Amino acid sequence: MAKALTLIMLIFVSMAGWMYGADTGSIGGITNMRDFQSRYADKYDAATDTYSYTSARQGLITGIISSGSFFGALFSSPLADKVGKRISIIVWAVVYLIGIIVQVTTGPSWVQLMVAKIWTGISLGGLSVVAPGYQSEVAPASLRGAIVTTYQLFITLGIFVASCINMGTHNAHKSAQWRIPIGINLLWGIIMIFGILYLPESPRYLISIGKDDEALRIMSRNNDLPVEDELIQAEYHIIRSDCEAELAGGPAKWSEIFGADIRYRTFLGLAIMSLQPLTGANYYFLYGTQVFKGTGIDSPYLAALILDAVNFVCTIPAPWVLEYLGRRWPLIIGGVWQACCFFIYASVGDRALYRKDGSSNHRAGAVMIVFSCIYIVAYAQTWAPAAYVIVGESYPVRFRSKCSAFATSGLWVWCFCVNFFTPFISNAINFKYGYVFGGTNILAAIVVFFCTRNGWSYFGGDQYTVYLRSQTLDAPYKAY
Structure with a gap:
């Protein structure tokens, strides 16, 4: 009974992933809502009575949260080392709730919205490091990998639920269109705090401070x-x-994570986490309502909802994929698979979607949506969950918190770059942008193929072995 209760409560910790997904899934739709645009868009066309954003304004609204997350990821290590992961999660959750309250009560100034997004991002960055680490240290050994993977599953569920909420509120009265989707996010933070209150501190932290019996x-x-x-x-x-x-x-000092014995691991973790956003998923999740405007779907919110539903459903088998196929080959196959989807998507969009008279070819649009979904099928089972699992597995205990924070900070840097620069690049080259993501997916597969070998990762000349404690303590478990 105690084990079942612990598993349930550990899933509550995955609400940290839901909170991140909720922001990702909601902001793309919110920026297209009429009332939100009338307040925060910086362009207005009187002839058509429509609002729009400059590339800089839209990039900041969608991407600024990642800049806060970068600092939150770095701050997570000293806080967790000082007070433990359980208390850290509570602290970051309170920071998150404050950020959401400021967002939902924001006035006509878009600067207040930006400050609130940065503040919220700090909490999400801290939680992205601490929550999976806490799960891996508290979960029963036989279910550790599956429990940690629920973090990514909850990210996809948060994205999907946010899309459903956007679908239901985008025609609501005035500011209720966007205040409701933002305000509902308070519930996810409260649920996580409630769950963590019933969970113990990490045994590893307790042993490190001399509380062995506890x-x-x-x-x-x-x-x-x-x-x-x-x-x-x-x-x-x-x-x-x-x-x-x-x-x-x-x-461990920060300088030590770049020492000869550990730096290969440090930079490989950084590379994996940096390449995850460069595979292009946020292109769909944040800008899906705009990407599919010309594909024949009457409601761009429906197109985003379809992608988010596929993302959630296809994340469910991810624990099985990573448990039985390891880490390395799913990442390689996923990179190649995703690249092929982006190349087809870009080619059809660039060459066949729009006719010379300006009308759109709905068949071409259908092909683009299909291959977007096929891309999501691969991403949801490979690069989305595996990056977090790898960072949780790859570092010795003395360096783990700092190396994990350093690696995860790379994720947020590149999230910001993709989110901010996508409007500029899309306006310049339109669907040819897909070729860029196709190339980065090939790069990701090449990095994994050449930097890991024979099913194992080699870090600084030594073979790092992760033990599958559910069977025998000396049975090697493939890290990649």
Whole structure:
């Protein structure tokens, strides 16, 4: 019973992913709502009575949150080391709630909206590091990988639910169109705080501060096994040994994560997390309502809803894919698969979507939507979840928090770049932008292929082995 309760509560921690997904899924639709545009758009056409954004304004509205997330990811490490991951999650959730309140009460000034988005982004950046790390340290060993993967599953669920809410409110009265989708996000933060209150602190953190007995009790309860059980004792001694090694060397300094013994791991994790947004998913999730305006679908909100539904459903088998196929080959196959989809999408959009008279070819539009969905099928099962799992697996305990924060900061830097520059690039080259993402997907597959080999990752000359503790403690589990 205790194990089941722990699993349920750990899923509540995945609300951190939902909160990130909710912002991603809502902002693309919100920027197309009439009342929101009348307040924050900086261009108005009196002849057609329509509002629009300059590329800079739209890029900032959709992308500025990622700049805050960059700093939140870096701040997450010292806070978690000082007060533990459980308290850190509560702190970041409170920061998130404050940011949402400021967003939903924002007045006519778009500057207030930007400040609120940055503030909210700081919390999402911190949670993106701490929440998966906490899950991996508290979850029963036999279900650790599956539990951590729920973080990505909840990102997709948050995106999908946000699209459903946009669909239902975009014709609402005045500011209710966009204040409701933003305000509902308060619920997700409250749910996560409620869940974490019923969860214990990470056993690893407790052992690191000398509370071994409490850590053993938590490990025993989470696994529904007595303290004396061989599995509990073995896991305890592994964690204890890791913590002793960490304490013997003292807290890791930021400069140490670039030392000869660890820098390969550090930069490989950074590369994986940086390449994830460069695979192009946010192009659809943030700008889907605009991307598909000319494809024949009457409501661009419906097109975004279709993509988000496919994303959520196809994330469900992701734990199985990563559990049985490892990490390396799904990333390689996913990169090539996604590249092919983008090349076809770009070619059809550039050459066949619009006729010479300016009308759109609905058949070409249907092909573009189909291959967009096929892209999402691959992304949802490979690059979306695997990047987070890899960062959680790839670092020794002494360097884990700082290396994870450094790697995840790369994710947010490139999220901001993609989100901010997409309006500029799309206005300049339109659907040819898909060729850029096709190329970055090929690059991603090449990086994984050549930087990892034989199913294992080699970091600085040593073979880093992750143990699958659900079977035997000496059974090597492929990190990639």
